[in-house]
Every structure is written in structure tokens, then in C-alpha cells.
Amino acid sequence: MALTFAALCLPFLAALAAPALTRLLGHRAAWPLALVPLAVFLHFLGFGAEIARGEVVTGGYAWVPAYNLSFSWFLDGLSLTFLLLISGIGALVVLYAGGYLRGHPQQGRFFAFLLLFMGAMLGLVAADSFLMLFVYWELTSIASFLLIGFDHGREAARRAALQALVVTGGGGLFLLAGLLILWNVTGLTQFSLLLSFGEEVRASPFYLAMLFLVLGGAFTKSAQFPFHVWLPNAMEAPTPVSAYLHSATMVKAGVYLLMRLSPVMGGTPAWETILPACGGLTLVVGAVLAIRETDLKRMLAQTTVASLGLLVLLTGFGSERAAAAAALYLVAHALFKGALFMLAGILDHETGTRDLTRLGGLAAAMPVTFAATLAAAASMAGLPPFLGFLGKEEVYAALAGGSPRAVVFTAAALAGNGLMVAVALALALKPFLGPRVETPRRPHEAPLLLSLGPALLALAGLAAGLFSGAFHAMLTSPLASAIAGRPETVTAAPVPHAGLPLALSAATLALGLIVYRLLGRARGAADRLVEDIGWGPDRGFDQAMRGLVRVSTAVTRAIQPGRLEVYMTATFAVLALALLVPPAVYGEWPALPLWPAGVPLHELAVMALAVAGVGAVLSARTRLAAILALGIQGFCVAVIFLLFGAPDLAFTQFMVETLSVVILALAMTRLRLEPRDHRPLREALPDAAIAVACGLGVALYLLRIVQGRFDTALTDFFNLYSRTVAHGANVVNVIIVDFRGTDTLGEITVVMVAGLAILSLIRIRKGRGT
Template sequence: MTGDGAALTFLAMALPFVAALLAPLVVRRLGANAAWLIALAPLAVFAHLLGFLPEIARGEVVTGGYAWVPSLNLSFSWFLDGLSLTFALLITGIGTLIVLYAGGYMKGHPQQGRFFSFILMFMGAMLGVVMSDSFLMLFVFWELTSITSFLLIGFDHQREASRRAALQALVVTGGGGLALLAGLIFIWNITGVTQLSLLVHTGDLLRASPFYVTALFLVLGGAFTKSAQFPFHFWLPNAMEAPTPVSAYLHSATMVKAGVYLLMRLNPVMGETPAWEILLPFFGGITLLVGALLAIRQTDLKLMLAYTTVASLGLLVLLTGFGSTYAVEAAVLYLVAHSLFKGALFMVAGIVDHEAGTRDVTRLGGLRAAMPVTFAAALLAAISMAGLPPFFGFLAKEEIYAALAGSGPRAVLFALAAILGNALMFAIAFAVALKPFLGPKVETPKHAHEGPLLLWFGPLLLALAGLAAAVFSGPWHRAVSSPMASAVAGTAKAVTIDLVPHPGLPLALSGATVALGILVYLGLSRARLAMERLLDILGPGPDRGFDAFIRGLVRLSFQVTRVIQNGRLDVYVTFTFALLALALLVPPVLFDELPKLPAWPADARFHELAFFAIAVIGLFAVLRVNDRLTAIVSLGIQGFAVAIIYLLFGAPDLSFTQFMVETLSVVILALVMTRLRLSPADPRTLLERVVDGTIAVACGLGFSMLLLKSTEIPFDAVLTDFFNTYSKVIAHGANVVNVIIVDFRGTDTLGEIAVVMITGLAILALIRIRVAPKGGK
């Protein structure tokens, strides 16, 4: 990518964040019309990305970026191929419609500006996830989606349910993000690359590694939590506590598909292994069935759609890992179809709630006359979700059955799961699209009427896009489906399916799905009652399990804190020095790095030995005295003896510093001790003295061993020569030690001075304590 192109792409990635900063100001200035101006930001990004479509359709890739830490191979870089470009277009295209929709849905809300800011930040984070080339950049944006979704889900923070849902989503997806980070580090160490554009060429190396399974489990931890795979599916329906524009955006085309994007991105390098082709279809199939069955139980329009989103994500994961010829193509087609029809249906649910005052399907009916445009959008989107022609969902469903059709038990098992799951989603699609609008008019909390243009424009356009993509499937496949399928498969793929049915087993399976779906729709009330009974038998699910986990974690934290942070300084000091002793002694023993015992110097002179003896005598004095004040004074004996030894061995500056430190320490400690009420004798028991003495000896021995080991290493005079050469030239100082402290280590010295100053202020505060006399006030 040329310099101008790279700069424009960088600006396109940054534009949502810039718009997020300006959104509150725009809302304050323009009020109800702010959405039209704010929507220009994602629309501009969409238009810029659309310009890459011809290049990507030819099978090329677009990379660019800027080096950040070249020595660590870290960069801010992006990577566009058929997969990432399709996701980016969905994010920005649907994002533009969501901003407009939010302008109508949140009209008059006092925090509308804050909402726009959050949704645009999320859009920028999600765009960063799918366009990132660098592992580090991918992880940063991945976690940023968790943080921004936390803000969006908990937008109505005064409600406890919103706060709980936001916290739950953050804990689950944030924890998965940490697993992903570990997985990326494993992949980095195995392959030696930190860019996704280079990783696609290292599949054989990664799959052959003994750490492949570990890396796979960690990556799946990140992907499964983000895309709500069983048993982590519970957070997604709870996230419906967010305003409907958030639900329509996060849970149709963006956040919940981030995990699917990651699996599709890594399919060429981690796929085609038994672990991949067992784990993904297994968990995907369970998620498909669990989501579809739980959707049947619901009566809230948003929850019905949310659980079918869980089911759809399971189907996408199943297809990504299935490994058959058409599975990747089916996953690609269904991902796009789902984004279009599910985004439209979520917005329809929001319109019904906004204009009728309820989302309970049992309290709705006969709205077709009052809301004709909304009904049309709902019906068109539901037809695509049901997999009926002439919509894109039909093409996706036919390709799904072409991928799963087979004679082996594995193919039969997953084909049956797909039939049941798709049939249940068929029933839910028409329950959402028909039951609120057909039948006799039901009295609703609000007088129902058609919403404004900002509300129905988005869902109608998305529903019509699902129709256009199917009618013009040839150009669509060449521009979108085939490049995306090729990127996921790692080899060139040409998607050719169209609206003309192909007789055979896939068409028969599709017919069976429609027939079963009609039966479930007609008996929806009985199916809902049966599911309620079944769930009562099964008992609490993962959602309650999450609450129990959090409560247990809080209790465990409380107990650990009560043991470790018990408010006693002597315990803290004991644990600190005990761990220090272990850190100093254990590694040399484990790795056989014990130092050699030093030889006693044969030419040691009497006065040198005398000062060593004085230091030892001072040590015994500290141990034997009966009061702490005398112990402090005796402690200075060792310091003065060491200072004289420094002087004898040619280090007068160090000796002077040691004298000053010891003098000040003794004086300050003596002053503090006179201000505190301390018992004259050591109150410790014999056991406590033994424990403390053992720890003290271990720390001293550890430091001695460390210093002895350090002196065994050959002296490297590089820094010495540097300072001797440049102290005068650069810092204009003849005293090398002073120059090092003041100039070369100036910032470090400033920090040390700050520490000493803060310590001095604390000591001054202790000295100034006034102890009230007994009986006084």
C-alpha cells in the first residue's frame, strides 16, 4: 500500500474514535438531527473500504501499517483480504444504519450524546479487530470491544439488571481475552511471526508443534467466550438489557461474531486436524440446539432473537470446523445472511417496543395496519431467516445442507442437529414477524403507530439487501462470497450457488426443515410450555452458575484477604522477607548455581581484621541488648565498620555516603523511638524468635551468595570505559561518580530524592505526634 493509501486507511480506522469524541458536542448543538451528521463518519469509512473491493475480488490482499517497536517485531499494521474486508463492510455499513436508528430510538434521551460516543468507540474497536495484522494490535482491540460493550450493555446503569448483564459480559469475554493472549503468545513462540498475514503460511509448522493442542484450547477459550458458545452462551441473552440499537449491532454483525471471525481467520493454519474437526462441530452443534430450544421458551421479542443468535453462532462454529468441501462456503454465506436478517429483526423488535410499549409477543397482535412498513421489513427479514427463496438465507441454508449431507454417522448426526436447529429458528422467525402484526388488534400500553424514517429505514434496507444479494448472486459471489471463502479455506474457492434449486439430498433436507418449522410454529404455545417443564426438571443453568461462581470468588477473596491482610505489620514484614529468602536461595539450588566459597586472604592486615571483628561484635550487641533504643545505636556499629572498610579499600565517596546514611538512620530512628510507647524488652516468644532469626539468616545468606556469584562473573569494563571517556566531554565533569549520579542517572537520582523526601515527611509526622497524658483529653 502506498503512503497516501496507508495514511487514508489509518485515518479510516481512527475516524470512529474521533467521531466518538465529538458526538456529545454534536448532539448538544444539533439535537434530534445529530444522527444524520454523526452517521457520516461510519459511512465515510464504509465508502473508503468499498474502494478495496475490486482489488480483493481479484484475489489480492492489502497490507500496511507503521513500525512501533521494530526490535520486538511489534507494529501497528492492518491486513485486508476477503474475510476481513467483508467483516469491515458489515461493521461500518450496518453501523451507519444503527447510528441513524439510534437517532430515532434514543430521541429526547438526556444521555444520547454519551450513547453515540460509546457505540462509535465500539465500532472502532470492532473494526480494529477484523483489520488487525499484528497480534498485539488484535489483542488490544479485542479487549477494547469487551470494555466498550460493557459500557453499552450497562448504559442504563441505574437498573440492577443492566449492571449485572454488563459485568457478566465483561467477566466472561474479558477472561476469554486473556486466554486468547496466552494462545497468541504460544503461536508466536511456535511460528516466530507476529502478523496474521505471515501466519497463514505457517500452518504445517503450527500443526506439527507439540504445543498445538495447548495453543488451540487457549484460542478456543477466547473465541468461544466472545461468540457465546456453550457453556458460555448465557451472557449474550442477558446482554439484551442494553438499548435495542446495541442489541441490533453487537449481537448481529459485530461483537458476537468476533470469535467466529477469529476461528475463520485461523482455519488455514489450525484447521484440518482431528482436534479442530472434533471440538468445533461438537460445541457448535450443542450451542445450536441449546440456543434454538431456549428461544422457543421466550415471549420477549428481543430474547427470542437473542437465543436464535446463540443458535446461529453455534451453526457458524460447527460449519467452520466441519471440514467438508462446502462447509466453509456455507459458513461464509450464512454469516452474511445472518448479519442482514438478524440486524433487521432486532430493529423491528425495537420499533414495536418503542411504538407499542411492549415486546411481549403474547400481548401483541393486529399491528399490521398501524405499522405497515415495519411489518414489511419484519416479513422480508423473517423469510431470509427461515431460509426461503428468493432471499440470501435460502442460498445459505442450501449450502449448509450440501456441506452436511453425507452417509457417515458424523454427517448424519450433525445434519440432524442442523435440521432441528434451523426448524426451530424458522418458527421463531415467523413468530417475531407475524404474531405481533397479524390477528385481531390487541390493546397495547401505547397507542401503536408507524415509527419515523430513522427507525424503519435501517431494517427495511437490510431486509432488501438480503433480497438483492440473492437475486444478483453471481456478482455478489464474485465480489464478496468467493474472496471471503478463499480467505477462510486458505485456497481459492468459487461460490456458485444461486436461487435455482438443485434436486437432491440437500433440497430434501431443506424441505424437511421447512415442514418441521411450520409444525413448531403452529404449536408454538405447546412447545413453549414443554420447554418450561424441561428446564424446571433440569434446574439452574449456567447463568445461575455464574452467580454462584462470583459469590464463591468473593468469599474466597475475603478469606484470603483476611489471612494475608490481617492488619499486622509484623506479619507483612515476615512474609515479605520469607519470600525474599526463597527467591534468593531456591533458584541457585535448583539450577546448581551455588557460588564457590571465597578463600581467606593470606595478606589480610590486623586493622582490616579488626574492623570486621567490630562489625561482628556490633551484631552480637544488637542481639543481646534488652531495649530497642540501645539496639538501634548498636546497629550503627556495623554500618560504621563497613564504612571504614570502604575507606580502606579505596572508595572514599562510598565511605562518606555510608557514614551519612548510618548517622542519619541512627538519629532518626532514635528520635522516632522516643516518641513511641515501646516495651523495654523483646515481647516475642522463643518460637517467634527462632522463625524470625531463621528468616533473617536465610536473607543474609541469600544476599551473600548472590554477591559472591556476581563476583565470579568476569568484569565487563564497557560502562566504565564509557563513563571515563565521556564524563568530561558530554557532562563537563571531572568527578566521574558525581557525573553518573547527576547527569547520566539524573532521572533515577531524582526518583531517589523524591523517595527520601517522602520518607522524611513521614518520619517528621511521626516525630510530631503528641501523646496525650493518661486521663487527659
């Protein structure tokens, strides 16, 4: 258990160490840093046999037991697959980043962000408790923000980072709300327990609310239409980020969540309508947009959107083999898309451009890159014996059927997959075959650090296809079982066998080939289509942000005019209302107090002095005199406290009065105010009214309290325990520093922060003066 905990913490520690290590070793720091995800990978691989037998592993530590919160993990086929993908691809991406950003002055920081993200992502998929999932969910959004905005000198990168944060972070809040409802409905905070309470969740009257909120989180994270815009824009990030976050891991977090909840919330008409509809739409939109692009990375990003759509479609489709199809396609996609992104980065890095129309004839100069691209693209196009072929067969086996619904979604999958085949062909053939095109840099083969990752991923896609029996037993069958919520066995094999799925596969290939042959014309058609529509979610995002800024500016202007007078008037007017309205509404005015008999002379004298002090404030000629007169009044109140047995209060009041007179006088001289304050009556009267109302309110309130029955429970408690428990005779002080010490800690923090604020305000004025 301690080892799993260590594995979940290790990336964060590595993130802390990365900058120093990079200063020490330069880009070669990638090798030791890659050991971290490798260690995590091996640790979780050790659970493989157990999970393959259909068992689950749980563990963790209590966090806030009173609220049933824990730091706990839950490993089944689903989380294990994700953990292995994240750590395995993570190790390769760290190496790749070592080569890609070689010599970059901020490489250490980049490693740190990357490892931070990795830790967040591992925690997200391992999390058993809802709160832990949410915390890690938002942490991935923040890490992604940092990574997309890594090149923060460019405006496009900053905008893309902000867009990703707003969309995915905002979606995270929906998720939180959804999880809270789930918690309230079931009383559970852990997924491992939730899995057997599906009936209760689906029957709950809040089911639809939960579903929409959870989908709000999942669809934004997994870039479903119309939230897909942030994903292509996130291509502003350096390529290792795109390969890691925006193909294999982070964007799959939404899919992960849907798969995790599918045994609990799935199977209802709402689930089986919304998910396939949104997923199908996203699939087609993403594929069409991909054809339109010429930038390698943006093309890949759009196909990622399409693939995520396909995964959501499969997760919600609910047919017999849908879970198996989703499982296979998930792994296949992670492998080939990660590889293709890295290969696109290599082309960009070694030739100086990633524009498809400006690349050609590179096969001779970059044979290794060409071979790896061919293998990865073959998997993407779904050619046997690659894993992608198995995935596609299973997808068609899951979707195809006689009902109108099956026909519609099969057609959508066919169209989307066909376009993706065309993109795969374009990626694999266009840059490498045909006549040599001049590129900004002289092309040459990539160094080992760069080519290792994509080559291994492409090979993994091939190996998984060839040894599908072992692969299914180890990974996809447990994964499909976890998605379906019942034991499943995946059987797809790389040997083609006649049947409807094979025919559909062939049709997909044919469609892809046709589109590839007519790529220029298809691109033009897609371009025209998008331009004819004219408005897209990307522009909508800008408009929404502008509107938000405008509204908040207006609100701020309205409530923060920057004039002290307005603030003071508002504060005291509200205070007066708060004191006077409730007794008026509930008719709880105090009874008129009786004049007590036998008041000693000295008490009368103090009271008279206080009243005289107020009179002096009102009649003072200069401001300084008024401040001093206010001091008289304050001292009299302190004496009254003293007379009525509150020495601590009196003591403090004396000091506060002294210091406020000093500080007020100092502030006044600094502000260089006129010594006298002449105001016309019509300005002074409203202020006087508010002052009188406040004073009256406080007085009536105190009278009412004194006339009520006095509850001595607290007094008794403190008198009883302050000496025995807290070893102190001064109850006031014991309360401040012991019984309610945490309050005091907050208060002194406020004192310090207020002091800092005042200090900086004074400095600003001084700066302006000189």
C-alpha cells in the same frame, strides 16, 4: 496506506469527540457521527474490485522491529466482508442510537462507547499481526463490558457486563497463549505469511495445544455452548448494542478467527470433529432456548447463539461447499439479525413492552415497522428471494450426504433451522396481526432515525438475494475463497431449483410452521425440559464466581493479616534464609578473614564507635534513645564509606540517616507509643535470632564477594565512557541520570507513589482521630 491507517483510527477519534458533540447538538449528533463509519465503509469499498480479482492488500508500519511486531493490516475477502459489515451496520446503528436514546442524559457517553467498540472491531478484523489482533480482541471485550453495563444503576446490567467480561476476556487469554505457540512454532507473527505455512502448523507436535487454546478464545467470544450464557444476558444492554455487538459484529469475532485460521489449522480430524460437534450442539440448544423465551430481545439472542453454532459447524465441516455456505449465511445473518434487533427495539420503544404475549394487532399503527419486520423475518426463515434463502440452500447443499456424519449434522441443522423459522414467524406475525392488545404506551410509527437502519438492512437482504450474481462476485466468492484457502465461486441463486437442498428447505419450513402453530405447547415443553435439567451454565457461572471470591478472601486473609509485626518478621526471616541457605547448600562459605596489619587509628576508632552505637541501641531505655543510637551507628557506616573512597555513597548515607532519625522520631510521637518498650524474653528472643541471622548473612555474603575475583568490566566501561559519551566526571551520577536513566525514572516514580501512600495513611489516622 495513510488513508487506511486513518480509517482505522477515525472511530477512536470520533469516540473522543462524541460527548462534546452530543452536548452541542443533542440526539442530532448521530448524523455527523454516522459520517465516520460511512467514510470508513466507502474507503474499504474502494478495495472491492481488487479483492474480487482475488488479490490481497497488505500494509502497515513497523512497531517494535526488534520483535518483529508491526501495526499492519491484511485485506482479503474475509476481512473486507467484515470491515464492510462493521462499518456499514455501524453507521446505521449510530443513527438508530440517536433516535433510541434521544434525551438520555448519557447519550454522549453511549456514542463514545459505541464508536470505541467500532474502532476495536475494525482493528480486529483488519489486523495482520497476532499481537494487534489480540489487543483489539481484548479491547472489544472491554468496550462490550462498558456497553452492556451502560445502565449501571441496575444490578442485572452490572452482572451481565461482568459475566461478558469474564467469559470473553478470559477466553482472550487462551487466545493469546494459542497465538504465542503459533508464533513459536512457525516463527511468524503475521496472518498473511502464516497462510502458506499450514502444513508445518498441522504437523507440529503442539497442534492440539494450539487448537484448544485458539478454540478457547473463539468459542467464548462466539458464545458456543456452554459459554453461550453471557450472550442472552447481555440483552440488558440498550437495543442498539444488541443489534450491533450481539448479532452482527462482536460475537462473530470468534467465527472470524476460526475462518481466518481454517486454511492453516483446518482439515485435520480434530478440527473436523470438535467444531461441527460444538457448533451443532450450540445450534440445537440455542434454538430450543429461543422457543422458550417470550422477551423479543432474548428470543433473538438465543437464535443468534443458534446461528453462531451453525456458522461454527459449517466452518469446521470441511465439505466441498461448506465455505460457500458459511460465507452466505454469515452475511445473511448479519443483515437480518441486525434489522430484527432494531425492530424489536422499536416495538419496545414505541409500545413500552417487548413481551411477545403482550403485543398484538400493531400492523395498522406501525406499517413501516411491520413491512421491515416481514422482510427481515422472511430472510431469517429462508424464503426466496431473500438472501437467507440462498444461505439455507447452500447450507443444506454443504451438509447433506449419505455418510452417517452428514445425516447427523443435516438432522441437527434441520431441527435448529426449523425452530428458527418458528421464531421468525412468531416475531413477524404475533405482534402485528390478530386482535389489538393493550400496551403500556399508545403505539405509533417510529421516527426516521429509528426506522432508517432496519429498513435499509432488510432491503439489503432482499437486494442481495435478487442481484445475487453481482453480490457473489463482489463479496461472497472472495469470502468463501478466504475461508477455504483456495479460489471458490459461489453460485447460489434465488430461483428455486429441484433437488435435495430444496426438499430440506421445504421440510424446514414445514417444521417451522408446525412449531409456530403449537407455539404455546412447544414453549411449555422447552420450559419443562430446562427445568428438569435444573442446573445450567448460568448458575454455574455464579457458583464459580462465588467460589473464586471465597478462595481469594481466604488467601488474602492468610497472607495479609494487617499486623506490621507479622510482615516485618516474614520479610526479615525470608531475607535471612535467602542469605544463609544458598552458601549452606553449595558449601560456599567465605574463608575466615585475616586481621589486616597496620590499620590506622582513626579507622579503628570509627569501627569502635559503630559497635558502641549498636550496643547503645540494645541497651537504650526509651524508644527515642534507641532511634538516636541507631543514628550513631549509621553515621559511622557513612564515615567508613567516606574513608574508603565512596563520597557519593557517604553523602547520601548521611542524609538518609539524618532524615530517618527525624521521621522515625516524628512517627513515634504521632503513634503515641509508650516511651519504653518492655517485652517478655520469649517474644524478644525469636526477633533477636532473626536480626542476628540477617546481620550474619549480610556480613558473610560481603566477605564472600570481597574474597572472589573482582570483575572490572563494568568499572572500566563506565570510567572509559562516562566523560566521552555522557560528558560527566562523576561516574555514580552519570550512571544514575544517563546510562541507567530509565531505571531512575522508575525509582523516582516509586518514591512519589510511596510518598502519596504514606500521606494517605497518615490522613486516615487523622480522620479517625477527629
